[in-house]
Amino acid sequence: MTTVLAAAANSDVPTNVAENVGFAIIAAFMVFGAFRVVTTRNVVHAALWLVLVLAGAAAQYILLGAEFVALTQVLVYIGAIVVLFLFGIMLTKAPIGGDADLTSKSWLGGAMVAVILLGLLAFALIDTFGQDRLPADRRITMRPAAVSQFEATTGISTDGQSEAQLVSQVNDLDGVSKDQRAKLVETAEAIATPHGPIDSNVSAVSDAIFSGYLLPFEVVSVLLTAALIGAIVIARKE
């Protein structure tokens, strides 16, 4: 811990009350849902409470500016995994009306472990991250290199500008030679799209996956195939 005396990160970011209220409401729903998942006596209800927690997590991802992960969460978790759980419950003939044996007799030990763990985690987190604030603009987007270069050389912001606007701004530039101007106009035409330059979270995620994380991505696809075949082999009747 070298930053004990340093000021908290982003301490100049103002507090956004609406954001905090939204977070608190979603978090309350999530914690209540999670509690019901592990305490309810009906395993079908547990799966339905799990949907609430997963949807809340997706909402938190949106709050953190990760649209793509939020959408994946809804598609994969709520759309596929919960359905798989419900199938598992049906195939193992869990009584629909409730099952008193769902929680083991030694639940108190588990509760103590969980409470101690929570205490330790909370202490460590508050001690380490104290008053660190998240940046106000949390969306991670990808700006193509050409866009950044264009902005740096011309000083023109490309945000939400159409092609015609960009070209007219380039033509208004002072102190640029004829050749340079022609080149800049060419660039402006290339980077401008009907809806402004590409600048989205999805493009940033895909750029990271298909460049730096290409090998792990391929390994995950092999893993999914292996899990699929493994599940079929295990569950198949002899």
Next chain:
Amino acid sequence: MLLNEFLLLAAVLFSIGVYGVLARRNGVAVLMSIELILNAVNINLIAFAAMNNSISGQVFALFVIAIAAAEVGVGLAIILVIYRTRRTIDLEEVDLMRG
């Protein structure tokens, strides 16, 4: 917004998931608790991605989601086989390897 808001929410979910894994007897309910734990980790990853303005956290969260899907598939297949051979998914009765 404080970074700790998200981290503490994740810590609460993680602890609830740990409780579920330890206290539940039903195999499917234990798998659900594991999902809670994985989700808590994902919230941490996304929060740190936003904090450090780095896309890597989001990519890792996607990997966690993919691996969670694989884990549920194989886990439910195993529970199905346990049910077929023993007519129960009560984990306290699955004690073949208990010393």
